[in-house]
Amino acid sequence: MKTKQKIKQVNIITLGCSKNLVDSEYVMKQLVSNGFSVKHNSNQTAEIVIINTCGFINDAKKESIEMILQFEALKKQHKIEKIIVFGCLSERYRVELEKEIPSVDRYFGVFEQKELIEFIGGQYKYDLVGERLVTTPKHYAYLKISEGCGRKCSFCAIPLIKGNHKSRPIENIEEEAKRLVKNGAKEIILIAQDLSYYGYDLYKTSKLAELVDRLSSIKGLQWLRLHYAFPALFPNDVLSLMQSRKNICKYLDIPVQHISDKLLKMMRRGHTKEDTYKLIAKIRNEVPDIALRTTLLVGHPGETDEDFNELLEFVKFAKFERLGVFTYSEEENTWSAKHYKDDIPFSVKQARMDELMAVQQDISNQLNKNKIGELFKVLMDRKEGVYYIGRTEYDSPEVDNEVIINAANQKLKVGSFYTVKIIKSEDFDLYGEILK
Numbered sequence: 001m002k003t004k005q006k007i008k009q010v011n012i013i014t015l016g017c018s019k020n021l022v023d024s025e026y027v028m029k030q031l032v033s034n035g036f037s038v039k040h041n042s043n044q045t046a047e048i049v050i051i052n053t054c055g056f057i058n059d060a061k062k063e064s065i066e067m068i069l070q071f072e073a074l075k076k077q078h079k080i081e082k083i084i085v086f087g088c089l090s091e092r093y094r095v096e097l098e099k100e101i102p103s104v105d106r107y108f109g110v111f112e113q114k115e116l117i118e119f120i121g122g123q124y125k126y127d128l129v130g131e132r133l134v135t136t137p138k139h140y141a142y143l144k145i146s147e148g149c150g151r152k153c154s155f156c157a158i159p160l161i162k163g164n165h166k167s168r169p170i171e172n173i174e175e176e177a178k179r180l181v182k183n184g185a186k187e188i189i190l191i192a193q194d195l196s197y198y199g200y201d202l203y204k205t206s207k208l209a210e211l212v213d214r215l216s217s218i219k220g221l222q223w224l225r226l227h228y229a230f231p232a233l234f235p236n237d238v239l240s241l242m243q244s245r246k247n248i249c250k251y252l253d254i255p256v257q258h259i260s261d262k263l264l265k266m267m268r269r270g271h272t273k274e275d276t277y278k279l280i281a282k283i284r285n286e287v288p289d290i291a292l293r294t295t296l297l298v299g300h301p302g303e304t305d306e307d308f309n310e311l312l313e314f315v316k317f318a319k320f321e322r323l324g325v326f327t328y329s330e331e332e333n334t335w336s337a338k339h340y341k342d343d344i345p346f347s348v349k350q351a352r353m354d355e356l357m358a359v360q361q362d363i364s365n366q367l368n369k370n371k372i373g374e375l376f377k378v379l380m381d382r383k384e385g386v387y388y389i390g391r392t393e394y395d396s397p398e399v400d401n402e403v404i405i406n407a408a409n410q411k412l413k414v415g416s417f418y419t420v421k422i423i424k425s426e427d428f429d430l431y432g433e434i435l436k
Contacts, residue, residue, distance in 0.1 A: 008120070009037045011046035013071075014135075015064050016054025018142045018191050018227075020087060024052045025132035027113055032133055034122035040135045045074070047081045048120055053089035055161060057329040064089045072103050084108065086116055088161050110162055111147075130176045137381060139415035140187035140223075140397060141180045145173050145211065149193040150201070151230065153257075154268045154335040155300060155328060158193055165194060167202040170211050177215050186415065187223035187379060188215065189396065196230040209237040216245045222417070223379070223393060227253040231279055232270035239286040249393040250287055253322075254279075255295040259314040260307040263300060268335060280318055291394035293322035296356060299349030300328045301340035308352050315359055321367060322400050323360045325353045361427050368401070368425035375435060378403050378420040380412050388412050390420070392430075403430045410434065 010031055014024040024040065027050070031038045039046060049071050053064035074080050086108035090097065094107045108116045114124040134141050149158045150165035177188055190212075192198065199207025216224050224247055226238070231254060242248045258264055261273045283290060296315070298308065315323065327349035330342040378390040381397065388405040395401045403420055405412070412418065412434070420432035
């Protein structure tokens, strides 16, 4: 009589961005199909821990290292059997990590998911490529349309980690989107290092508009959202689609990074101050009620007080609905690290970031005040204590404003849409009541 083989338990820890999350979801699907019991970001112990790391900036690298060391301690206590590390940090620093933390059973790079599955005793199933075990709430999912980046921004290590831009075929993306919708996704968020470049490598021309057109035609998809569209080579034909299709969110994440021509040139961004102002004007003209999100970088080598003040005035003028700021972090082997000296003190970088965010806080506060009394279609994300938490089409999960609704005397369904009247606002959140 054969003894039944014990099911191995695996805990996948995901650090970093939504692109990493999608990679973890692909791995989880492969593991489950091989009979493993899989948890994601669980506090419970498991025999095998797989850590999907981020190696983008110093803070992310530090978080990844600390997570590895945390599980190394548990392994020494014999609470887990194996630690496996993959992702960006492992891709970039494998040799150093193997030397410094040898207790990790194996390090794998970004594109070695097959080898990872086989290492722990599974069989990589090619018929499952593109299928995922979604870890986000059932009603929304991220959809990665390309890998890597062909841009050569001075400060960014992504091309060193993931290589040049590689678009996925439209048919493959469309097939995956249909599966996500069939499994309950009402909102799909398109992600890539650079949406604007989609298609140039594979089709020799921009194909983002065609992709968006086809995805927005999928029956049952109620919201399609675009993240990370680079200003240079921006696909203007997407704007008319956004304006005409009700299920394409009037939302765009377009990282401009800076506005000073001197800094843009030093950053190797491929666009100018004039280009940026013209693009923002064009977007707002063609899609009047759009919400624009951007990211800015302060403290890049060469940034003077004059450059920063120019950026500050730009933010006051542009009035972005959503805005994030990063301080410059020197990354090995990037153009900046090789050609510039990181000579701006951290205290100056931090002060500049704080000043920008204070300006943005005032902008966001005023924009939110203007919404009081208006009606919005709101997707209910979750319930927290005595409140329901939802989002409008102008907000992406986890990074943007939320709509907070008192849960007293009403039962709402998470993952459903409601018409909500805004009754109160704060700097970065709205309060509403369900319109009966």
